[in-house]
Amino acid sequence: MDAFAEFLAGIKNPQHQQQTEEVLAWVAKKFPALMQEIKWKQPMFTDHGTYIIGFSVAKHHLAVAPERAAMIHFANDIIQAGYDHTKELIRMPWDRPVDYSLLERIIEFNIMDKADCETFWRK
Template sequence: MEAFAEYLAKIDNPQHRARTEEVLAWVTKKYPNLVPQIAWNQPMFTDHGTYIIGFSVSKQHLAVAPERAGINQFLDEIVQAGYDHTKELIRIKWGSPVDFSLLEKMIEFNISDKADCSTFWR
């Protein structure tokens, strides 16, 4: 979590900071082999130099970015969870619960799908 300390400290809203920290800590604990880092001023996790998942904070939501393939793979579950989404990210409103099982599926998918990937992005 040291990699994210400065990023988290800049989140003014204490509830938003706590929620973001909770999600980042969960990923860190669940996937100790992933590399936590800040890139493009956003917290993200990589595996063997390839992007797995990233997060960003806005006034209304925590954004989760599993790349387009991750969105497409779990589109029905994203909708079922009640999350708004674009082609590249999912928006979890601050008042909504985090579906950690869905996050787990997206991370597992990206780790597996990108096992032989030699580039950062797909």
């Protein structure tokens, strides 16, 4: 988690900082083969040089960005989980528990779907 220390230290709200740290630590523990990186001032996880998932902090939510293909694949699950979303990200409100099961399935999908991907982003 050293890769994310400076990012986490910059989160002003202690509750948001703690929840973000918990999510990032959970991803790191659940998927230890993923690389922890900061790109575009945001924490993200990559696999063999390709993007798997990224996170950003907003006033009312933790934004989870798994790329459009995963958003389409899990559209119904995201809606059933009660999360607001856009075409590119899921908004996980600070005042609700994180749906780790959904997060796990999204990350697993991206790892498998991008196993042969040779670029950072899907083409």
